[in-house]
Amino acid sequence: MDYSKSIINNVVLININLSEASLNQSEDFKKFLYDTTEVTPPKLVLDMSEIQYMDSSFIGALVAGLKNVLSKGGEMALVNVNTDVMALFELTRLDKVFKIYDTKEEAIEELK
């Protein structure tokens, strides 16, 4: 399975088990995020440690997922973002759009 989830302290921790996150997975992933309704309002922490490369389709799915979460009064955070992906986020100000933390524990603590 490309994505798995667990609930810790009323926060859904999502592991993305993809090294390349691109167009092929973006629609499925968006649906997965939309369908993550275990906690209300939604509080999602996405562990990105496996992702080495992300294309704009997948970033689009992440942004759509975030907007959906925010519209329900929830929160979404990213953790373990790879250096290359982080550089792209900083370059395009997406680091101002997403909440980004260094560790899962830190993100869960902030969101719980």
Add this chain to the structure above:
Amino acid sequence: MGKKILLVDDEPFQLRLMQQVLSQNGFDVVTATSVATAFEILDNEIQDLIISDIEMPEADGFEFRRRLLENNQLKNIPFLFHTAHNKEILIDKGLALKAIDYIDKNTPIVQLVAKVKNILAAVVEQKEKSINELKLVADKLNLKNVPNKSLKLKKFEVDVFHKTFQNHPGGDFIDFIKIDDRYTFIVLGDVMGKKWGAWFFSFTFLSYIRSAIRLCVFDGNLSVAQIMQRINQVIHVDEFLDDIYSTLSLVLIDDEEGLITYSGASDLPLLKFGNATNEITQYKSKGLLLGFFKNGNFNEQLISSESNDKIYLLSDGAIDFEANGVKKTDLGMFAKELKAHLQQNLTFKEITSSIFNNKKYQVDDCSLIQIKRL
């Protein structure tokens, strides 16, 4: 790279034999001894053709085919049954599950390879035919999201390089909006996504951008940051674009004063090559993704230029590439390469054909706009 074929068979000997023969004929072959493993492979990489045995323990070939048909991403991969049975009832059952064909395991190797080649060639031909028909319709409707000519002004010359990804139109869109003899806007946007889906939405974004620019100009407003915010406002409230996002670089050329102002929304920095300094400077904007927030935090920067200075706007496809099987996004590397080419006094065409050559595997559609001060 050869076409990718997935072979599914519970007999390892049969699998190895087929893999060897097809690999020798230039195909990129992966194998699975069960339906479960086949799905794991398909989860990681979409294949060009699937050849599956029928009789297998646990899930058989028919079950495999049925599950593929239920999956939107996998249902259109051409599928062949490969079996020792030639009972008509089995063949009928397989073909009813929309399998392209059926190959008898006793078929001589030469015929098997020829059949696989024919099927893949027919699929490619059909796909190209469909794309060409769509392109023809788009051309007839005058639906263009990239201008096909360069723009010559008194003090500036604007050239465009645009390359589609795998010959599919994509989400990059470019426009020159000439207001009068003095002012011209240059637009470069990139709808997040690829191919037809992104291409389709690029026209909606372009329509909003054109209208917002015109309406602001009618009101005497030539601030690119304020125009960006107007564009952002309408996109923010449009439900049709609810989960579709685009970046945007917006440049206003004042051809009388020789000035350029720039504002951006989650776009890549503008690059300026100074003719006197021989150096590249980055101009980063502060604006956020179009339509995500009610207020996109847009700023504007004045970029001065001297004769022969060159300013570049680029989409992310220009800095995305694959080397040694690893995909990367690297602005620094692109800027370095661009600088090296510019220092050799090459033309825009020479630069783009050298940087975006076919040897470097491209992973997205890519665009580069050069604004040269004359």
